[in-house]
Amino acid sequence: MRGRTLVIGxxxxxLMLFFLAPFxxxxxxxxxxMGSVRPENIYAVVDGAIKLTLKYSNYLSIAGDxxxxxxxxxxLKYAAITTVLCLTIGYPFAYFMARARATLQPALLMLVMLxxxxxxxxxxxxxxxxxxxxxWVARLLQALHLDGxxxxxGMIAAAGKYMNTPFSLVIGMTYTYLPFMILPLYxxxxxxxxxxxxxxxxxxxxxxxAFWKITVPLxxxxxxxxxxxxxxxxxxxxxxxxxxxxPQTLMIGRVLWDEFFSNNDWPMASSVAVVLILLIVVPLAVxxxxxxxxxxxxx
Amino acid sequence: MSTRRALFSPSFAIGFxxxxxTAGFVFLYLPILTLVIYSFNKSPLPTVWGGFTxxxxxxxxxxxxxxxxxxLSLQIAFMSATTSVVLGCLAAxxxxxxxxxxxxxxxxxxxxxxxxxxxxxxxxxxxLLLVALQSVFGARGMMTIWLGHVLLGxxxxxxxxxxxxxxxxxxxxxxxxxLGARPHQVFLLVxxxxxxxxxxxxxxxxxSLSLDDVVVSAFLSGPGSTTxxxxxxxxxxxxxNPSVNAVATVIIAIVAVFVTVASVLIARAERRRAxxxxxxxxxxx
Amino acid sequence: xxxxxxxxxLQIQDVVKDFDGVKAVDHVSIDIAKGEIFALxxxxxxxxxxxxxxxxxxxxxxxxxxxxxxxDLADMPPYGRPINMMFQSYxxxxxxxxxxxxxxxxxxxxxxxxxxxxxxxxxLKLVQLGAYAKRKPHQLSGGQQQRVALARSLAKxxxxxxxxxxxxxLDKKLREETQIELVNIVEAVGVxxxxxxxxxxxxxTMASRIAVMSEGRVxxxxxxxxxxxxxxxxxxxxxxxxxxxxDGRVLxxxxxxxxxxxxxxxxxxxxxxxxxxxxxxxxxVRPEKIHLAREMPDGEYNRVKGVVKNLAYFGSxxxxxxxxxxxxxxxxxxxxxxxxxxxxxxWNDEAWAHWSRxxxxxxxx
Numbered sequence: 008m009r010g011r012t013l014v015i016g017x018x019x020x021x022l023m024l025f026f027l028a029p030f031x032x033x034x035x036x037x038x039x040x041m042g043s044v045r046p047e048n049i050y051a052v053v054d055g056a057i058k059l060t061l062k063y064s065n066y067l068s069i070a071g072d073x074x075x076x077x078x079x080x081x082x083l084k085y086a087a088i089t090t091v092l093c094l095t096i097g098y099p100f101a102y103f104m105a106r107a108r109a110t111l112q113p114a115l116l117m118l119v120m121l122x123x124x125x126x127x128x129x130x131x132x133x134x135x136x137x138x139x140x141x142x143w144v145a146r147l148l149q150a151l152h153l154d155g156x157x158x159x160x161g162m163i164a165a166a167g168k169y170m171n172t173p174f175s176l177v178i179g180m181t182y183t184y185l186p187f188m189i190l191p192l193y194x195x196x197x198x199x200x201x202x203x204x205x206x207x208x209x210x211x212x213x214x215x216x217a218f219w220k221i222t223v224p225l226x227x228x229x230x231x232x233x234x235x236x237x238x239x240x241x242x243x244x245x246x247x248x249x250x251x252x253x254p255q256t257l258m259i260g261r262v263l264w265d266e267f268f269s270n271n272d273w274p275m276a277s278s279v280a281v282v283l284i285l286l287i288v289v290p291l292a293v294x295x296x297x298x299x300x301x302x303x304x305x306x
Numbered sequence: 307m308s309t310r311r312a313l314f315s316p317s318f319a320i321g322f323x324x325x326x327x328t329a330g331f332v333f334l335y336l337p338i339l340t341l342v343i344y345s346f347n348k349s350p351l352p353t354v355w356g357g358f359t360x361x362x363x364x365x366x367x368x369x370x371x372x373x374x375x376x377x378l379s380l381q382i383a384f385m386s387a388t389t390s391v392v393l394g395c396l397a398a399x400x401x402x403x404x405x406x407x408x409x410x411x412x413x414x415x416x417x418x419x420x421x422x423x424x425x426x427x428x429x430x431x432x433x434l435l436l437v438a439l440q441s442v443f444g445a446r447g448m449m450t451i452w453l454g455h456v457l458l459g460x461x462x463x464x465x466x467x468x469x470x471x472x473x474x475x476x477x478x479x480x481x482x483x484x485l486g487a488r489p490h491q492v493f494l495l496v497x498x499x500x501x502x503x504x505x506x507x508x509x510x511x512x513x514s515l516s517l518d519d520v521v522v523s524a525f526l527s528g529p530g531s532t533t534x535x536x537x538x539x540x541x542x543x544x545x546x547n548p549s550v551n552a553v554a555t556v557i558i559a560i561v562a563v564f565v566t567v568a569s570v571l572i573a574r575a576e577r578r579r580a581x582x583x584x585x586x587x588x589x590x591x
Numbered sequence: 592x593x594x595x596x597x598x599x600x601l602q603i604q605d606v607v608k609d610f611d612g613v614k615a616v617d618h619v620s621i622d623i624a625k626g627e628i629f630a631l632x633x634x635x636x637x638x639x640x641x642x643x644x645x646x647x648x649x650x651x652x653x654x655x656x657x658x659x660x661x662x663d664l665a666d667m668p669p670y671g672r673p674i675n676m677m678f679q680s681y682x683x684x685x686x687x688x689x690x691x692x693x694x695x696x697x698x699x700x701x702x703x704x705x706x707x708x709x710x711x712x713x714x715l716k717l718v719q720l721g722a723y724a725k726r727k728p729h730q731l732s733g734g735q736q737q738r739v740a741l742a743r744s745l746a747k748x749x750x751x752x753x754x755x756x757x758x759x760x761l762d763k764k765l766r767e768e769t770q771i772e773l774v775n776i777v778e779a780v781g782v783x784x785x786x787x788x789x790x791x792x793x794x795x796t797m798a799s800r801i802a803v804m805s806e807g808r809v810x811x812x813x814x815x816x817x818x819x820x821x822x823x824x825x826x827x828x829x830x831x832x833x834x835x836x837x838d839g840r841v842l843x844x845x846x847x848x849x850x851x852x853x854x855x856x857x858x859x860x861x862x863x864x865x866x867x868x869x870x871x872x873x874x875x876v877r878p879e880k881i882h883l884a885r886e887m888p889d890g891e892y893n894r895v896k897g898v899v900k901n902l903a904y905f906g907s908x909x910x911x912x913x914x915x916x917x918x919x920x921x922x923x924x925x926x927x928x929x930x931x932x933x934x935x936x937x938w939n940d941e942a943w944a945h946w947s948r949x950x951x952x953x954x955x956x
Contacts, residue, residue, distance in 0.1 A: 010489060015407055018397040018460070022416040025457050029431030032438060100330045103323035115327070117569045122334050124561045126518045128535050129554040132542045133337030136344060139546070141353025143340060185334070214319070236422060243424020246520050250542055260426045267430060267525075277434070280427050291422065298418050480649055481682035483669040485696030485743070495695075499686045582730045589732070 171253025195229025394463025429525030446528030459512030606655030617807035630798035
């Protein structure tokens, strides 16, 4: 039995110390205020008893200040748009990969994974060059006369200027997270028994009907997994908004960063973090449940 | 068979599929391609082609800041990959072998959460912990970055090893015990060789994640411990910079060669194995 | 098959295995003699595999004892028992050669290298795989893999050999050949063997004694012939082979014969039973013990008239389903002794079924 305690105990203790404890500390900070040099303590020993001073000023600021509220909202918005885009581009991609010749599939998989292995930072940076005025994609977009559509949807502010806009942010995030959507979808679609489609055809369904009534529902697990793998990190994204986003694209990741690094207001940053965690707690629970179920199924 | 006309004929579907895949791959690889191409651009602006040059690579060779960052990143990546794999292995074993233990749901949640949690949260919370325990962990630097990377890497390693363990025939370990191997011998002689490929890919995965990390490193680094991604990030923030292109091309080249060679070797080994299995089945029913 | 007269080499004493309130093994007691090939037979879920795993040491009995050669096996982990198992999936180590697979257990014992070599060579010779020593499991066919698994499990000269569904993974042709080979090897080595199977044929052809199990309990233990011809309960009679079960009441109860009245016929059974007149019983008659004739047979017992409602042709024999006056169906199996018969029975023919007074088994359970 001693071996078992060690095997479970070591990673468990590590996670408790470096994952759980920090969250409690963040919580602690979030209800304190910034003193002149360092955050004030919420504990104080007064007359032999521990006195707790919880300061909610940070949370009140978040609730009251429209800026924070807007930042949370726009983070959710852009994360949702990115997820939908990843799904729209990624699903057909994964589908045709899974239906390709069996000998071809490992090579296709490798080609999808290859960009993932190269630095994501560099690839986001590459989009700066592509979307700058005169960059390849910028020129392509102008040639395709998409400016009107982009201006209307509020994706860009001025014609021809694609950098530091919601458009560049969304493209950047979609690009970065696309493999995270494709892989679970591919796994689910490749596992599907193709004979089910034959049965459907035999019973009178057209390929289109069979796709929507059989293939899509069966790949539901992949859709959920992929969506969670994209949506949740996107909400708190920092690097892409920083490099590709602009003044219009308020993302909560940047707000948190600025509170911490620029304002040096650790309690404020912590409060922002706590609210962010609360925002993603529901999708996080969904993701966790999916993971647990996937493991049960493969037992 | 259906008497209604199908909306899409098979040939259309194939053509559409090929088109979509091609467009998708173009989308995935275009940025990488432009990085490489413009690393040879004489002009520092990516919008103007000034002629072919290797200047930026020459400059890279003497770029102390970048090279220093690279060396630091490699060290951290090596340490965090190794630690992540060890911890991930233990966690994977716990989840697969022991179906019931106190706190299993919590454990499972903690192991999976870093996979999706926004890095700003991970970075901030870990930093606050390390500051509170400064007497134990010392000032921010290489060690603190290592801790942050291990936290992220452990989740990925667990997922990879867990998948392999679940696929493994449990009777193999039972057979080993039946033949007289004690639990630690079972692990060393049977389990470990069988999961070795998963361990290797987990190591490589966590290595590249560590090498590439920006946010957690930013929160946890201190003076004198600037990793390569942080160097690149600070330069990229200021604008376009061909030195970044040069570094990018070098990294891309290394990764591309490595992944392609590995894939080819693995594919060849798989094919050989399949042939051997078929030969055995044909020769002796 | 020779069985040594030392009783109770392996004693399973009132063993119970409880999984969360469900008794997978429910008070099982069996004595197995040294050198026997003993089969645990039953359908999935009957507890036979759990019992086997308790012998191997992978499960711990909730209560009860297992004693091997006088030694209680409690607290002995699998790697400490003088017992070896051949797994259903063979469980050959894929990263080791055939040679290393067989040597694995010997190396764990710290045997000197030259002794290991000699022993492995002997095992390879026993299963006739000498030429394949350097191959890896995936380079072998299914039958060859099984032989390696067998050699590996015999390498340490265990006191008890456990076989988990040994023929399950093989196709029919291979199964017949392997059955004989397997028994020959086990008997040549002389090791006591306990096997688990759901296949009656496998149990009956390979084992010297069988325990029929259902829902964690042992229903009957005996030699194949005894189990088949003298089943102890309705379940056993029905489980092994095919059987006709007719419910009836004892009319005459004498010490050397009984008469039982059933819905369609009356049985004259040529032996006494423990019971009383008026007792409800079931009469079991195997299909092959029944003869079919167009003319009415003599005597007033052990005959019934029916209509052929179904016939299934199996090549060497045919099974007729006769509908009896009460509506019940009687299964009769006849060997096709002649290639052609002009008066062969066919659908909707009327026929008389009759059987001898020694062909029935009277069941009270």
